[in-house]
Amino acid sequence: MANHETGGLAANQDLPLLRIRGLGVRFGTFNAINPLDLDVRDGEFLTILGPSGSGKTTLLRAIAGFQAPSEGGIEFDGRDIADMPINRRPFNTVFQDYALFPHMTVRENVSFGLRVRGTGRKRLNDRVDSALGIVGLEELGARYPSQLSGGQQQRTALARAMICEPRLILLDEPLAALDAALRRQMQNFLKSVQRQSGITFLFVTHDQSEATTMSDRICVMRSGSIEQIGTPRDLYYRPKSKFVASFFGASNIIEPCEVIDARNDVTSVRTAVGTFAVAGPAPEGGSGLALAVRPEAFGIGNGKPVNQVELTVVSVSFIGSETITELRHRDASLEFKMKTRSDPAASPPAPGSVLTVGFDPAECALVSGDRG
């Protein structure tokens, strides 16, 4: 806040709300988190995305204070908080299992943070009313958690975390326990609460589509390290590694591939199934590369895209609006998946037939292969 009031200093405005430097967590000899840096900007929705065991929850627990880091520092708003007790940390958490107090009503749960601070009754009631209003639980204040649905418990947990008006809320896979339809609804709800309140959200999930829909930025984690940080579009169109590419659905990986030419922001690569053009400069340290192509980037024959390859149809599955075709290259035993819009007029290609498949240089990415 102070930064905005003083105006002029651009450097101050760029200061991240949460600044993590060299933070590592070890359990015995196992590195749950390798020393890493991460900045969380004021007001953003940042998602930590990764498969189970990637260290994302451990990272969140270290920030919340439930897990003591083995090394490194955490700064919040310029203050070092690495050794600060949990109850003094100026932000709140929404837990995976909600962790509502079972012996308290919704109102009592939500007001807990104010009651431990000794807030006066009038002020407390106003704040609780407004928090319940935001999450749409005005009518259910007298219920106990055991009398609520999963979504309602979720909303209660969110209201409880918001009641002390923190500038940052940590969310640990809060939607994991909900069914698919409710989860989608809660994603939109969380996003809109975040946007309207301006509170910074640090959200942990293993669900790529959830991260993509909700986040301003995504931090992909793998085996205790940060693999890539960027906007959802960055990660989707410009993954840096094979891991990120396949996590974001670019499941056709052609490797090895070798850079043979790079100019005018177009890089040419040679692979076992042909030579292709890729938009963008070649990555530094150009060895151990792979070419990642999204299934929906492929098109059959027409339109003359730059990159073309002849493939044999293995199988065709019709899934409604889209048709998925499994293909194989005749020499290299590489398999491909193509996702196309279903065409009511055309009959699908027969298995065994040979297709010329093309893709646009902008719809593929040069990525690094597996680490180590």
Next chain:
Amino acid sequence: MLAEDCVLWGFAALFILVPLASFLVYGFFFVVDNSVVYRPTLANFVEILSNDSYRTTFFKTLRMALEVSAINLVLGYATAYFIWLRPPAWRNFLVIALAVPLLMSYIIKIYAMRGVLGTNGLLNSVLLALGIVDEPVSALLFNLTAVRITLSVVLLPFMVLPIYISLERIPNSVLNAAADLGAGELQTFARVVLPLSLPGGIVGAMFTFVLASGDFLAPELVGGIEGFTYGRLIFSQFGLAFNWPLGAALSILLMIVALAVIYIARRLGNPRWQR
């Protein structure tokens, strides 16, 4: 399912309810010249309720049981809480250590307490060594206080275990949530831990009260004349006076109290938020 239920209820009826009922029914008979007259009457109950010495013993015993429950609630909660705060490996060891005395003979435990409380006993040695008393205290044995102390010690596991179980059931994330929302350790205890574990305390207090109010051996062995309790009164009707009908009637009254306490404990120990 239905067949299994029938078998279960059949066993319960055959081995518990039928013997119990066939014994309790004696409470409605009476004795003439040392032999039981099998004619229904309420005379025993009229006798018990109108006789001062029966009434006094009855209320003295209930009061003593209540005191034992109260002492044990405090001691038992402290013990359970202490165990709960240990690292997991320690916890299991301590819980087992606490449960071992439950497998031992009741009478041995009471004799052990007699050794502790006696004039040359452990407690007196400690008091002497600490300089709290100048000569051994004989007032520790053969009175109602000795019964209170003995029952408190012997019944402690019945208090600790249910409290410990309810502490164990509090999810870690709930405690984390309290800290996360700004509660210090004391506030977390007062606002979260205590209310969530109190149902266990109520169950423990019920166990302790019911077991203490009906106990016969401890008062008999450490109670002396002052420690004449309701349990001893019942025993004297069967073992000394050979008045089974009066003994059964006394038992029926105690059973009514016990059932009432169990009912109340069920209500209190199952608060609205759990249902």
